[in-house]
Amino acid sequence: MLHHLREWIALSELPGIGPGLLLQLVQRTQTAPVELLNLSDDSLKALKLRPDTTQHILAYKQGKWPGDEYFNSIEAWLAEPHNHLISYASPDYPPLLKAIPDPPLMLYVSGDPGVLHLPQLAIVGSRAASRNGVELSKSFASSLTAAGMTITSGLARGVDGAAHRAAVELSRPTIAVLGSGLKKIYPRQHQRLADSIITQGGALVSEYPLSMPPLAYNFPRRNRIISGLSAGVLVIEAAKRSGSLITARLALEQGREVFALPGALNNPQSHGCHDLIREGAILVETSAQIIEPLASLLGSYHYEERQADAESVRLSESETLLLDQMGYQLVTLEQLIGLTGQPASVLLPQLVGMELSGYIENTPDGYQRLI
Known part of the structure; x- marks a missing residue:
């Protein structure tokens, strides 16, 4: 064989x-x-x-x-079922990946190798993503999947895992490119997610031998495959030095579109995205802003940007005022006391309720508005 x-x-x-x-x-x-x-x-x-x-x-x-x-x-x-080997000379080798300067010579694939030829959008970001970052990853991945894109990412914790799960929950294929061999799923906590990706018609991909452990220097190299398979890369939350920035810069070198989400100025996980925007990445706030420049890959599709129903956001008058005073920057309890003139005993119950309802996130550095 x-x-x-x-x-x-x-x-x-x-x-x-x-x-x-x-x-x-x-x-x-x-x-x-x-x-x-x-x-x-x-x-x-x-x-x-x-x-x-x-x-x-x-x-x-x-x-x-x-x-x-x-x-x-x-x-x-x-x-074993669903396992494949694709060489650089095979007609099954993805043509977009073959066009990069250093395409992998072999691709080990578990799942459907046909999905490697679908129009793909890579979603990458911090492993230590905030709850807001995870939710944004899910939201963008769901919208882009519904619009006809196949989401490609790295199976890592945080942004990557959230993007894969969003596609799996829609019963649509997604592609995970590993920095280890396919017999060494990393992180181990994502073994079930990896199995679900295969079950839903997606694929796990690696250029490394089957039993290769997840060595640190494997991951920067695998990033060229994530960007190489994709027409564009969306970066959600990235520190100034991160693998996500490596993927984005590789994508720019490969002539692919790079999109980045802006964030709070005092959030370190936003600084990498801001750097990318200064370097020429497209600032995006909605999925439609990604789909439009990539629409030629999708053929005809129908897509409506879903807007939040204002009537569905039900806050008390005091909570609405507090949300407005928070703005969209990280803000500490002490700063809120100064802004509102209210004591902590009054603010804390409102903040807890707003957090449980999904309007804000309590991070180690302060409160972050989500809506």
Whole structure:
């Protein structure tokens, strides 16, 4: 079963030579990628590869690497339902991903590989997202899914997980790109979510060997696949130094649209989004502002931006006044006491009620208005 994939698996696991360099060598030597494994010893020396790279190629030519036991384990995985291997040369390889400078040579896929060809929008953001960030991720993912986009993300906690769940709850496919092998779902708490993604017709994707653990340096590299599969990337809550910013900047380099949600000035999780907007990302407040520039990918669709029904927001007169005084910036209890002239004993019951009703969020840094 693996005969036609053996060379691609070997190429993808060569040490010291990534997809970008490999494709450069292909152009330089005018050979097919798999033919690099069968070059003569003199030709290999002329390429001046790292010693360990050359040693592995020689071991491959001698039939010593990768071993039969390893290939048997992959074959057993492929025999299970919903598991697939897609090489760079396969007609099933997503064309949008193939267009990036360093496309992965192999894609391990659990689920429906056909969804990789659907129009996709990546949603990424903080693992430590606020409740507001999680709710925004769910809301945008639901609206975009309903409009015909397939949501792609990284299965991480916070924004990623919320986006995937929104699609799953609509019984629509979503794509999770992992920074580990597909036998090592990370984080472990998302194993059930990963199973649901497959059940609902989506896919789990990784370029890493099946048993690869979630090593820290895997995640920045997998981000190029998230952006590479997608027509655009939406960033919801990102600190100044975060994987989400890496994904967004990769998307810009790949010629994809980048969208960012603005946030409170004193919320550190908004600073990365503000940086992106200054660098040219599109500031968005509604799903329609994302769908419009990507509409050509969707064909004909009918979409209405749902607005909150003013009559459904029922607050007392004092709560309405308090909400107005809070504004949309983080505000502490002490600041609210100063703004309203009310003691804490009066404000706290109102704040607790408003939080339970979903109008505000009590964060470690203060209260944040949600509506």
